Amino acid sequence: GQNIDQPTEMTATEGAIVQINCTYQTSGFNGLFWYQQHAGEAPTFLSYNVLDGLEEKGRFSSFLSRSKGYSYLLLKELQMKDSASYLCAAMDSNYQLIWGAGTKLIIKP
């Protein structure tokens, strides 16, 4: 079956760094997406990885290891506005996204 695993909840301190892990099992693989979703709002796109390695975009970076079925999202210099859920989604061989349940990130001052 197809499955995405990510931690349910994480807590971090303002100004610190946090890494949110995601493991995936899909029928075929066409890339890994990360989305941010604030409470009561729609998901918004953060990053896309299809090749192994690290993609950096400002304070956010995303890493992919295809051989391990593993990705992480790294958030640096945390701000209170980063309090949100972070959704990991893998694209399968049919180009459909399989979504994790999301990681709720709580930022404390």
Next chain:
Amino acid sequence: IAGITQAPTSQILAAGRRMTLRCTQDMRHNAMYWYRQDLGLGLRLIHYSNTAGTTGKGEVPDGYSVSRANTDDFPLTLASAVPSQTSVYFCASSRLAGSDNEQFFGPGTRLTVL
């Protein structure tokens, strides 16, 4: 309109009633999607359309139908609502169906079936 819109924002519906959730995008995207989001679960794909005039079934299509008569609109219909269809429904679109095409989401419709 800027982006993707959904209507209504929220709705309380009696079981057995028919309901259509509306979705419109003005980005001229070819692909559109309907998801439901339930607490503790990931987004689940209900139906999708890779281009106007075509539709396909996602992971949880039972009890739902869609149509794609033109590029902009992608309505989702619940023929006879049941309480298990209580959820938040998101419509999304992408320029094309396929690998690196990010999906843009509408604001969602919160549906309660009693």
